[in-house]
Each structure stands twice: as structure tokens, then as C-alpha cells.
Amino acid sequence: MSTGAGTHMGAPLHRGDARRRQKKSLHRAAERHAMILDGAGWDSVAAHALERTWQDEPGVLGFLRTNDHKRLGRRFVATAFLFFVAAGILAAVMRAQLAVPDNHVVGPDLYDQLFTMHGTTMMFIFAVPVMQGMALYLVPLMVGTRNTAFPRMSACAYWLYLLGSITLYGGFALNAGADAGWFAYVPLAGPQYGVGKRSDIWNNLINFTEAMGLMVAVDITTVILKMRAPGMSLRRMPLFVWASLVTSVMIIFAMPAVMLAANLVQFDRTFGTHFFNPAEGGDALLWQHLFWFFGHPEVYFIFIPALGFVSTIIPTFARRPMFGHDAVVLSLIATGFLAFGLWVHHMFATNLPELGKSFFTAMSFMIAIPTAVQIFCWIATLWAGRLNLRVPLLFVLGFFFIFMIGGLSGIMVGSVPFDLQVHDTYFVVAHLHYVLLGGAVFPLFAALYYWFPKMTGRMLGERLGRWQFWLFFIGFNVAFFPMHVLGLEGMPRRMYTYGAETGWGPLNLLASVGAAIIAVSVLVFVINVVRTRRGGEPASADPWGASTLEWATGSPPPPYNFVALPVVTSREPLWAPRPPGTPTHVSGLSAEDREGLVTTVLDAAPDVRYSYPEPTIWPFIAAWGVLVWLLWSSLSTAGMFWGLIPPAIAFIGWYWPSKEETDRQLVLQRRP
Amino acid sequence: MIEALHDVRIPGGIQAQAVYHLWLILLAVCTVVFVGVMAALALALRRAPRAGHDTPPAVEWLERSEPAIARAVRIGVALSTVLLLGLLGASVYTSWALARLPLANALHIELTAHQWWWEARYDDPEPSRLFVGANELHIPVGRPVLLTLRASDVIHSFWVPSLVGKKDLIPGRDATVMFRADRSGVYRGQCAEFCGYQHAKMALFVIADEPQSWQRWADRQRAPAPAPRTTQEARGRELFERGTCAMCHAVDGTLAGGRQAPDLTHVASRMTLAAGALPNDAAARAAWIVDPQAFKPGAHMPATALSPQDAGAIAAFLESLQ
């Protein structure tokens, strides 16, 4: 078996070298033949070899170096959840302030920071990362591979996310919390009126969170397109994987807009450029266009993965495949495209031309159609199924109720004349919480209850789950439904207080009571998690009787995911009987090295073997390097250039192949 | 404090009325859709038999088609599309109706938003009949009003729920909004775009008077400040002109000509002080002058150290500015 001996692989300088090289390559061939390959069962030599190969080293170093998608995914979810609680506490303080008129819990300065930090945390630091974290965990398992395509990049993304978020909260702790709203309109956030470092820290955060989002998106897109198990053609791909693909591609095209916008404002603030300064040819509305071009797709980064959760959970608990699977796929793709054509509906109150605004009303209405398709397909699946009414399905039912209200109030605010009455009022606060909490957080809790057994090996408590659900459902509606009325009664957003003569007091008090109930429900969830970790019911590999590939391996999965990569012959791999005479699994990948399989895009035919990168500390260092660069840039212009050196060193170290790695590659090598 | 109308569902003029009708249509259609979908869901939950996690999944549906359900879904989607098109039509029709407000004999006011007060300039074809006010608009019932909207610092938004939908005031961009009050009364508006610390206390009252009352009001507004009648008022005026007040405020007929802050020529005729933050009575005025930060922290008016007599004198002077 030739491994390219002595031809182009380092042209020999003289004949003696050629003979030496030939001996080396034959030796390598022998090494390869002696290698343990996968393809055997769970208790085999291969499984033990895989365990040794893939297990992270213990302790802090293993923690910092890991690029296991499961550990990273769980890390994203856990960190995002901590920030969810933090943002919830900020909201609780806001609700305490607004419970009665003319209150003095906080003053205007702190209140402005509270609602800015709440919105920024929820949108940038909780919602998108938690969805990406779930995708990072689930997608490689669902497509039947061992890790994501660029695991070091996703590891670096996590550290960037953590460092950026801590920097934002550090600023908040030092009374330099961002205070211009999560949407940071100029001129308020600009050089003239955005006093101090607050907006600078916010702009900085955007670089971190969006870099993270983009890195994870590229990783997920690549693993979905190129690393699916043999036989998992696009038509056989699970709906959550489709949702992750649509979301990731959207992220790639939308996140650059907000990164660019935030950096342009930074240039205005630091270097005196005039992008947003009307006195020198700039335009305040430019910010809004750039921000909302990102901002509208952003809510779909949060919502589409949640649709994927619902589309996974309903078939499992209805004991049947999704009705209209292809229609749901097309709806997800259509939603992804249409989401880019709606952004002006956030700008209806500006002086843009009226005819243009009506176009965006039409587009905003149009996006309801693919959503309606999915809703009808879900109801059809439930209608024609046999129902296992467990907690995940309960949260999905809550999603139906709350998201319907949010979606319909969305149609209302999509209409220009009506929006001009309720824009920037509590009606919109109600709408956005109905769609985000209803449309994303309820499905997220459903997903957490559903996949907790897979991620940790234990089942979350059913009773506590039901308590949490009902507290959350009731608390949510008590908190947010009155806000529709408050908006109609003339109460604008982002007010730190209001007078008693407005009559807004009673409904605000009701909303604050509802918020307290929501807080209790979150506490119930935390208690459930803690109790389960301490000694909850152990989970089997497939406690729900589900159909997707992650349930074909242990709970929790071993570090290498599968002893042998599966071969897929159906859209429901664990349900549908395998046609006779088809292969069941892949064999021939090395169990002594981190090998995986790259397949073709459309039909997932085996194409090329792939060596996953080893765990390393460099992504962690690179994230610190980027932090140094951005902080140094904010302090001096020279920092923009010299500050590039630390991350540059880190990225070179990341990429540079060690001799040991090269030798190992040469053993495995087979030229195309 | 003030009895004012500020509810989208209680229109006082033709523009708000048109939007209110649209609201009713939206509410009706959305409620029907919501009830319908929830009913379908509830029915599905009721009729589907129960199962456990080990109930064999119905994989036959991977191959077999379900024509009845497919038809129902298609009908649902078609119905949704038709309803959406209907709502789109209603929305576009309302936009068109709002744009067709007849503007004959419109009252033209230039409204400039500042952090955190409103400056109103009542235009007139005869330049000598121009006058300036702040934080309140007086308009005649039944006559269209055309507002030109400008912002001097950051983005604000003009919104009077019972009269008309909002319009942003954006620095560097002029906008217009037109409306008409068809019932006399007091309407409350408020800045509706976050503009900094005191965004919450940037109210704007719109008082719609019968045309003759409005004329009389406008004529009084055009007059300069009256001469002081008492020594206290005279002392107050002197303090006003010589002290820091005149650096920002203007009172027509005195030496005070500052343009940074609300025009105070007829301040005592207004319903509120500080854009709705305080009632406009003597005690409030005196307290405000001495320490505005206690009522509107972050406002651009600084605290002024004044002896109680001086504060009383200035307050008396302001009281005279009817």
C-alpha cells in the first residue's frame, strides 16, 4: 500500500535519503495495519482504545484545553443560564421600581443601566449562546459523528463569550454599565451624548459575542454539511439539524451588520469620524438600518432553534413521525430568507417614505405563513398521534398558547398605522416577551427536560417540572398580559417611573406580582436541577423512546460519541426497520487517533477520513489575546496595531503542527 | 393632578379614530384565529389516545400519505393567507386614509424636542404674530394641525395617544405629523423614544379649545410679559434678568433672552411645570427653582442657591407671567 513514498513528499536530496524515506513509509504502513480500528461493540478493545484517545485529561488543564463539543455545549448552556438568572434579577429590580407610581427603589441612572443590561444580557449573552450551545451539543450526536468540524474554534468562541460578558458586567459593577438601551441608538450612545465609558464597553461586548456567534455558526454549518453519518442524506436529516443549519447560515450573513455598526460608533467616539453625525454628512438613521438589519434576524436566531426543539419533541411524545416533514423543512428555510426582509418594521416611526414602510408590513405578514405551516403540521402530528403527556410536551403546549398570542400581537404591530400607536410602548414589551419567552424559553425548558437525561445521565423530576411549568405559565401571563393594556393606555417603554394620575399603577402592580411568580418558577427549576444532580433517577440510553441518533448511545455519551459511526437508512433511524442487507455501521477509522468521517453534502456518501484536532490550550490563550487587543485599542491608537501581537502569537501556536502530530498524520496518511 | 385623555382606545380626533377602527379589526381577526387554533389543539389533545415512551412508534406514516390531514392543513394555510391579505388591505387602507387629512387652513407649529422638554413655535404667515411656548400645545378644535418635528440633541418621539400615532424627532432629519382634534379637552402625550435620564418625565399636554377661546389664548400668548405690579415682582424680575436664569431662559419684554431652556413669557398660564413633572402652583415653582435635581435628577437646570426671600420674589415674578 503506497503512502506516497519518496515522490513529492519532501523531494530526496540524494539516493540514500530516498531509501531511508521508503523504509520510513513502509514502517508507517505497518504501523497503520497494527492500529486498532473502530467498528466493534461497546465492550471491545476498540471501545477502550477510543476511550483512551478521546478522554480529556482530568483537572483544570483538561477543563481549559477541551474541545469536546459536549463539554463545550454544556458549558455554553450553563453559562448562558447563569446570565439568564442575572438578567432576571435585573428585571426583578425594575419591576420592583415600577410596581407603584413615583417609586424610589432606583433612580433614573441606575434604572437606565438596568434595562440596558437586562436587554443586552438576554439578547446577546443568554438567548443566542444558549441556542448555539444546545446545537453544539446535539448536532454532532444527531448527525452521527464524533465532534464538530472546528472544535478548537468553538472552544475559543466559548472563552471569548465568557471574557466579553464578564467585561460588560465588570463595567456595570464599576458604575460604567451600558445605559443607552440594548439597541444603543445614536446620538444617545454616540460621542456627544454617550458620556463616559459606558457605550464603549457595550460596543466592545458586541465584538466578543458576535465573534463567538460567527465562529460557532461556521463550525455547525460545516459539521452539518460535511460530517453526517453515511446514508443521512439531506432528506433524512432531523428537523433540529435543519433548524441549526438555517440559523447558522443566517448568523453568518446577519451578525457582521451589528459588528460593523458597533465598530463605526466606536470610531465616531474614539477617532472623531462622522458616520452618525448629521452636522458633517452622517446620519442618525444609519445606525438603525445597520442594527435592525442584524436585529430582526437575531430574534430568529433565537426562535428557529426553538422551532427545532418543538419539531423534535412533538414526534417523540406523539409516537409518530412529524406530519409534513418536508413542508416544515421548507418553512424553516423560507423563514430564514424572509427574516432578512423585515427590519424596517422597527423604524416605522421615523421619517422614511410611507410606501416603503407598507412593503415591510407586507413582508412582516408574509413571514407568518411559514410559521403557520409549522403550527398546523405540529397540531396535525398531535392529532394523529398517541400522546405521552410528560413535562417536555407540557412546556411545548405552553409554547403554543403563549407564542400564538405573541405571534398575533406581532401581526398587529406589523401594521404601520397601528404600530405608530403602540411602538415603543408596553404593548411591544408584551409582544416581545410573548414571542421570546413563549417562542423560545418555553421550548428551551422543554428541551432541557428532554435532553437533560442524555447530557447528565439522570432524569429531571416530573413533579417539580409540572410545578415549574404551571408557575411559569401563570406567572408569565399575569406579568405580561397586562402590558398590552398599559401600552394602549399610553405608557411608553424605558421609563424609570410614572405619575399616579396616569392610572397605570394597578396594572403595573399586577405585572410585578407576575414577575415574582416567574422568579419562583425559575427557583423551582434550579432546585430540580440541583436535586437531580445529587441523586436523581438514572436515565437509560433512550428514556423517551425517541428516533434520533443521540439516543443510540449512552446517557451521557462517551467522549467519542459512538463506538462505530452509524449508517443511516431512514429519516427516523431508531424507529424505522433497517432494510435487509444494508450496512449498520462504519468501520476502519482509527481508535487510537481522533479520526472521523467526512461525507458528501447531498447524499452523505463516505468521502474522506478526517483527523480531529487534539485538545490544546491555545484557544483559551487566543481569547485572552483578543481581549488584550480590544482593551488596548480602546485605550490608545497604537494599541490597535501592537495589540494584535498577542492574539497573533496565540493563533500561530494554535495552528502550528507539532512534529508528533505530523508524524502521526503521516502514519494515517493516504493520499487522494 | 391633571385629568387628561391618553388612551389609544379613546380617540379624540380623526387620525386616532382611524387607527382605533383598525385596532378593532385586528383584535377581532386575531382573537378568532387564536381561539380557532387553540380549539384545534385542545381537540387534538382530547381525541388522541394516550401512550407511554415504549409505545411502538407509528412508522407507517413514513411511507403512507395522510390525505385528510393534508387537506386540513392546506385549508388552514390558505385561510391564514386570506386573512393576512385582508389585514394587509385594512392596514394599507388606514395608512392611505391617514395621509388624506385635509390640510386647508392648517395651524402650523414647529415642535423641537430637547432633553427633556418641548419647544413649540406657532407659525403665522405674518412673522410679527409668531409666538413661542413650551411643554404644552394649544390647538383649536376642528382645525387641522401640521407639526414640523425637529430634534436638537438626541432622538425623541412625539406621541399623543388619543389624537395621533407617533413620529420620531431625529437630529438632522425633519419630520411632519398632521392631526386634528375633534373634541375639546386635554390630551396627554409623552416622549416615546428613550432619550436619556428624564425620558420618563417629558410629557406634552395638548389642549384643544373651541376656536374663539383658542384665538383669545393665542392673542394673550403674543403679548410680552406685563410690567411688574408689586415690589416683590419687580425684585424677582431684576433677579431673573441679572442672575443665572437669563442665561438659559427668555421672557419676552425683559432683558432675559436665553434660548437653551423653555421660554417663560407665559409660564404661569401652563398646566404643569418641567414637562409634566410638577403641578404649576406657587409652592412647586419655588421648590423647583431652588433644586430642580430633586424632582428631575439629571435635568440640565442646575440647583441655584437662593435665600427664601429671593426665591419667593422670583416665584412671584413668574406667577405674574400669565
Add this chain to the structure above:
Amino acid sequence: MSVLTRWFTPLEGGRREATPASVPAVRKGDALDVADLPSYGFGTRSLMWWGTAGMMAIEGMGFALMIGVCFYLRSLNAVWPSGGDPPDLLWGTVNVVLAVLTGIPNAIIDRAANEQDLHRVRVWLVTFAVLTLCLLPVRWMEFTALNVRGDASAYGSCVWVLLGLHTFNLITNVADTLVVSAVTFKKTVDGKRFVDVAENAGYWWFIIATWIPIYVVIYLVPRM
């Protein structure tokens, strides 16, 4: 041109998508054995291709948006460039011509990498690195000849930031090229490095392709 066709039509030549040129996976009982599949592939068969494509989409979107910002602000300004001359044509034109010319060694490197010819790759990467390094001082001269300050007006801001973003992209890519080249000079080089070189060359096509519209927007559009 064959290099370009190789990039844009990976379905041709020995780099077919659907049916790998080398030994396909083999049935061995219940298993699909992949031991004899190649351990790396070029073009869309390589994961790096997809990662690089993702980067191109992201950076391309960034440039497209920045160009959009320039046109948007231009539509709001009656005079563009505002108050002054448009940027001098000399250095900008020299640089864009040089950039296009670097396509030649780039094409050679791309082909050599696909043919896994280490010697040719090394020689031409060094040549290429030297040439691309020359682009940087010319870019410096461009900045001195823009005829406007970045903080003078929205127009000036657009020109400086657009050129600045491209420069940042250029510097990072020149650095990438240097690193990738350095790796090829190690004592032992495994086949994957050829894929890295090919991807780097592919990315350089993107650099050239984005250079041209940016040149047009900065130097030619203000003259229209």
C-alpha cells in the same frame, strides 16, 4: 484558468464530489469499511474549504455592508467628496494592479498544492510572500494620498474606514500566508499542509476579488 475552474467547479477533474476518485468505502459484513479512504482531500472535499468559505461569506458581507454605508451616506450628501479632491489615483491604481498580478504566483501555488509538489510550493510561496509584502508599503502610500482626513466629514470617514477594513484583512491574510509558508519548510510535511496551502491560495482570490470593488468605490465613484 484551470486553477479557477478547479476552485469553482470542484466536480471536475480528480476532485469529484459525489464519487471519490480514490478507493470508495467497502462492505465488510455489517460494516461499511472506510480504512482505505484518503485522509485528506482538496476543494469541497476538505473541511477547510468550507471553513474558508464561511470566512469569505462573513468578510464579504462586512465589505458589502461597508460599501452600502458609503453609498447610503453618499445619497444623503449633495456634495461627494465633501470639500476637497477625491483620492489621488496613483498609488491606489498601482496597488490594485499589483494585487491582480499576484494572481499569477497564486495560481501557480494553487496548482502546485493540488499536485502536492512540495518543492514548487516552497519556491513559489517564498516568491509570493515577498510580492504580497510589497503591497503593504504601497497601501501606506495610499493612505497618505487620500486627500481627506477621516474625521473631517462622513465622506472622509467612509474612505478611511473602508480602506482600513480592507487593510486589516490584507495584513491578516499576509500573516496567514507567511505562517502557512513557514510550515511547508518543516523537515516533515504531511499531506494536509497542501490542502492548507490550496485554501490559502483560494482565500487570496477572495482578497483580489474584493480589492477591485473597493478600489472602484474609493477612487472611481467620487469622480463620477
